[in-house]
Amino acid sequence: MSPAKRAEKNTELELEQEVDFGRYLAALGHGWWLLVGGLVLGAVIGVALSLGSGNLFKAKATIYLGQPLAINSSAQIQGVNTNPSSVSQLAHSEEVLAQVSKLSGLPLERLRSGVSTASVSGNLSKLGQTPLVTISVQAKGKRKPVQDAANDLAQIVVTRLSKYATTKIAILKAQIASDTKQIAAIDKSLNSIAASDAAMAALSEQRSGTLSDEAQTDQLLLVQAKTVEQGSVLTKATATKTTGRNRRSSLVVGAALGLLIGALVALMRSGSRRSRAS
DSSP states (O other): OOHHHHHHHHHHHHHHHHHHHHHHHHHHHHTHHHHHHHHHHHHHHHHHHHHTSOSEEEEEEEEEOOOOBOTTSOOBOOOGGGOTHHHHHHHTOHHHHHHHHHHHOOOHHHHHHHEEEEEOTTOOGGGTOOOEEEEEEEEESOHHHHHHHHHHHHHHHHHHHTHHHHHHHHHHHHHHHHHHHHHHHHHHHHHHHHHHOHHHHHHHHHHHHHHHHHHHHHHHHHHHIIIIISOEEEEOOOOEEEOSSOHHHHHHHHHHHHHHHHHHHHHHHHHHHHHHHO
């Protein structure tokens, strides 16, 4: 094909495309009411779907994972509770979910699909801060089972991640109880000892003072273990009614689909008219 004929053919194709494009615009212009109707109907259907999600509730609890410290110093050590992924693994495990379902009364299949976890922003990992983590439960049903499920799940996770601190607390309590018992025994025997053996009485008083210092130190370590090292539920969950679909996004998507369908109907209607005319 010569260059002149090729150029002529390209020009004809461009003219045909312009004619087709103009025909489409004209068809859409004549069927504007179909576009508007589709837009409005799609928006209405989208909003209706967002409102028809049923009794859907969401409850969110915030937990503190705890920061384990070395036994004889304040140096931070790594443990299962310093890893935020531990929360997600526990919260989604079948064993834990079955236990929560039994405690709360929320069916397991609803609970399984409605659990989510997230670290609260603001944590500085380079400083070794243990992050706060939220545990959420979203499910259809009554308000109380959803709320209880979130709180039960948060408590179970905290308990399982605080084994080191719990053991440390038990040991400190036992040491304090032992020191207190020995101090009481020494104080009881001091009167009789003082009358017969002054040197023994002095040693007993010294021992009592040492035990008192140890008990005081253990008390401070106990407070530290309870408030810093042990995990806790920082805020309990309260269930609030929600929707499974975002109302605004449902409106936009519904309107866009309705507009598209309206445009297709207008083009098909125009094509049908041309076929009958020919």
